[in-house]
Amino acid sequence: ESTEWRSYDGSNNNLINPNQGEIYEPFIRVAQQQFFNPDDYPTLSIPLSREVSNIVCDQQSPVPSKELLSDMFNMWGQFLIHNMAHALPTPTNGKYPVKVPQCDKVFDPSCEGNKTLPYFRTRVTEVDCSTPFSTRQENNLCMEQVNSLSAYIDAKPVYGVFKARVNLLRAFKNGEMKLTDLGEKGEFPPKGIAGLEMDNDARRYPIDQLFSLGERRGNENPGLTVVHNIWLREHNRMARKIVRDNPSFEDEKVFQMARSCVIENIQQITYEEYLPSLLGESLPPYSGYDDEVNAQISNEFTTVAFRFGHSEVGPTIESVNADGTYNQPLPLKDSYFNPKWLEEQGMENVIRGLSYKQEESVDIYMISDLRNFLFGRPGAGGMDLASRNLQRSRDHGIATYNTVRKSLGFQPVNSFSDITSDPVIQQRLEAAYKTVDNVELFTGGLSEDHIGNGAVGQTFHRLITEQFERTRKGDRFWYEQPWMKRVNAHCEPDTFANIIRRNTKDMGQLQKNIFHIPNVPSPVCELSTSTPSPSSFHFRRSIQTADSYIYFQQSSLANNNIIPLLNQSNNQLIPIPIPIPIPNFSVY
Numbered sequence: 001e002s003t004e005w006r007s008y009d010g011s012n013n014n015l016i017n018p019n020q021g022e023i024y025e026p027f028i029r030v031a032q033q034q035f036f037n038p039d040d041y042p043t044l045s046i047p048l049s050r051e052v053s054n055i056v057c058d059q060q061s062p063v064p065s066k067e068l069l070s071d072m073f074n075m076w077g078q079f080l081i082h083n084m085a086h087a088l089p090t091p092t093n094g095k096y097p098v099k100v101p102q103c104d105k106v107f108d109p110s111c112e113g114n115k116t117l118p119y120f121r122t123r124v125t126e127v128d129c130s131t132p133f134s135t136r137q138e139n140n141l142c143m144e145q146v147n148s149l150s151a152y153i154d155a156k157p158v159y160g161v162f163k164a165r166v167n168l169l170r171a172f173k174n175g176e177m178k179l180t181d182l183g184e185k186g187e188f189p190p191k192g193i194a195g196l197e198m199d200n201d202a203r204r205y206p207i208d209q210l211f212s213l214g215e216r217r218g219n220e221n222p223g224l225t226v227v228h229n230i231w232l233r234e235h236n237r238m239a240r241k242i243v244r245d246n247p248s249f250e251d252e253k254v255f256q257m258a259r260s261c262v263i264e265n266i267q268q269i270t271y272e273e274y275l276p277s278l279l280g281e282s283l284p285p286y287s288g289y290d291d292e293v294n295a296q297i298s299n300e301f302t303t304v305a306f307r308f309g310h311s312e313v314g315p316t317i318e319s320v321n322a323d324g325t326y327n328q329p330l331p332l333k334d335s336y337f338n339p340k341w342l343e344e345q346g347m348e349n350v351i352r353g354l355s356y357k358q359e360e361s362v363d364i365y366m367i368s369d370l371r372n373f374l375f376g377r378p379g380a381g382g383m384d385l386a387s388r389n390l391q392r393s394r395d396h397g398i399a400t401y402n403t404v405r406k407s408l409g410f411q412p413v414n415s416f417s418d419i420t421s422d423p424v425i426q427q428r429l430e431a432a433y434k435t436v437d438n439v440e441l442f443t444g445g446l447s448e449d450h451i452g453n454g455a456v457g458q459t460f461h462r463l464i465t466e467q468f469e470r471t472r473k474g475d476r477f478w479y480e481q482p483w484m485k486r487v488n489a490h491c492e493p494d495t496f497a498n499i500i501r502r503n504t505k506d507m508g509q510l511q512k513n514i515f516h517i518p519n520v521p522s523p524v525c526e527l528s529t530s531t532p533s534p535s536s537f538h539f540r541r542s543i544q545t546a547d548s549y550i551y552f553q554q555s556s557l558a559n560n561n562i563i564p565l566l567n568q569s570n571n572q573l574i575p576i577p578i579p580i581p582i583p584n585f586s587v588y
């Protein structure tokens with residue numbers, strides 16, 4: 001009996017329409033394409049992308065995640081989107097530089113007035129004008145951006161989207177992937193495989209010193225590379241187990257069986273741990289495969305809504321030793337395409353750092369390392385991710401916030417206070433857009449108050465839910481399909497925390513749901529009266545009081561001494577000599 005394994009490029013997943021969801025297919029839309037101009041900047045009555053970024057997105061002080069999400073949560077999000085979508089910027093497809101406003105403090109300090117940040121437009125393809133929400137251009141054609149990945153959640157960051165790519169990454173022995181043994185530090189991906197394209201936007205190290213991975217963006221930051229490496233290790237662990245149980249199986253069969261387990265587990269963690277943490281609720285139970293559902297990514301989801309992740313990234317990546325002491329954190333701007341730091345710190349230290357540290361809130365604010373130092377210093381390749389997101393949205397002709405809301409069946413907003421209850425954000429939006437109908441989907445969506453127990457507002461909640469419903473319903477190989485359960489009977493799916501534990505050494509204490517920071521063991525905590533030394537603490541967390549955030553670190557795993565670290569209102573380290581009841585966070 002031969003098993004059908006899923007293709008690498010997404011072809012033949014849908015048997016009625018074998019190209020559906022395949023690489024280089026157009027995105028679909030959930031709202032009308034607006035202001036798209038295939039040849040030039042669209043005519044818009046709103047400020048430049050960088051101006052909006054400056055007025056609306058400039059982050060002045062930390063805002064920790066109210067939902068107590070961890071940095072591992074944002075790293076999973078980045079890994080996940082690298083599995084689902086890539087609107088690949090293509091130099092031949094036209095430039096569309098981000099114009100810098102004159103006297104921009106960071107990018108035009110000497111007021112020259114001619115500065116731009118590089119931007120390449122996304123590749124487009126012609127689509128039939130009967131395609132929902134497409135707009136006929138002057139030349140009578142309808143155009144749509146192309147997804148340079150296949151749509152399905154199929155562990156592409158581990159294996160790649162082409163057979164030629166996975167072949168460069170495979171050991172071709174016992175079904176294993178190539179891994180390099182670094183002794184005490186464990187196994188790491190190979191480096192500099194010839195012919196395997198890897199992004200290296202920061203150019204900090206020569207390309208042959210970067211890890212060779214299934215996804216070209218995999219070295220973007222060490223936290224992301226951690227997730228890659230865990231799944232590579234898990235693949236080989238499964239392959240070894242399969243060979244032990246079935247010594248006669250050939251390399252190809254073992255490889256596909258292990259790959260299928262990795263895919264199953266990534267799907268399961270996404271739907272059982274990641275999405276409930278993001279949305280504040282689980283999706284309804286799986287109701288089976290439907291070949292009429294198109295799993296293709298929506299342009300609004302990837303160009304806008306799922307970029308919510310850029311606001312939750314913090315200014316440092318932490319490294320925590322096995323005894324709970326903290327090492328020097330890595331500033332985010334030094335983390336881009338920096339594989340060396342991960343090797344130096346080791347997987348375990350970085351995983352502890354990612355899982356203990358509370359992430360930044362999902363909100364309109366983006367830290368300076370992303371908004372001014374993206375992949376380089378200002379003037380030396382530095383860019384602004386907020387501008388890039390807005391420019392990408394304008395390049396793609398993404399409809400305005402209110403148009404998308406109407407298309408989703410929501411009431412359009414009439415005032416800035418309909419979008420957010422935060423008066424500062426209302427003022428920022430008004431300063432940039434003047435009227436609510438001008439508000440873009442990115443800024444409007446990120447400004448919304450979070451809905452229910454979720455970490456995003458109503459509009460992004462719907463766009464994300466809509467996408468992930470189709471992603472599983474339109475995937476013939478979805479792990480909950482009865483036949484896939486039989487194919488994967490040999491697999492050992494588990495929580496992400498347990499998968500990490502299995503593939504690392506002496507991880508020590510890890511919370512059950514690693515996407516939330518660890519729970520405080522007791523609802524009432526004694527407070528120390530001494531000023532903490534920053535290196536000797538375990539868990540960092542915060543509670544919100546009426547007018548400020550107070551940061552806490554837990555001084556030891558063994559006791560409940562919680563020490564306030566930083567009062568945001570005056571930026572001082574302040575020990576508070578009275579016991580404060582800590583809310584009983586039930587995060588796992």
Ligand code: HEM
Pocket residue numbers: 074075076077078081085086087088089220221301302303306307308309310313332385388389392
């Ligand atoms: C250090 C962290 C991160 C960096 C430096 C980063 C950087 C980038 C860059 C440079 C782009 C391309 C922008 C463009 O030209 O349009 C991008 C795209 C994107 N990012 Fe991130 N990102 C990070 C984390 C995240 C996280 C945590 C998420 C989600 C949870 C996320 C979601 C996305 C999405 C959805 C896209 C668009 C994908 C596509 O359609 O091509 N990113 N990111």
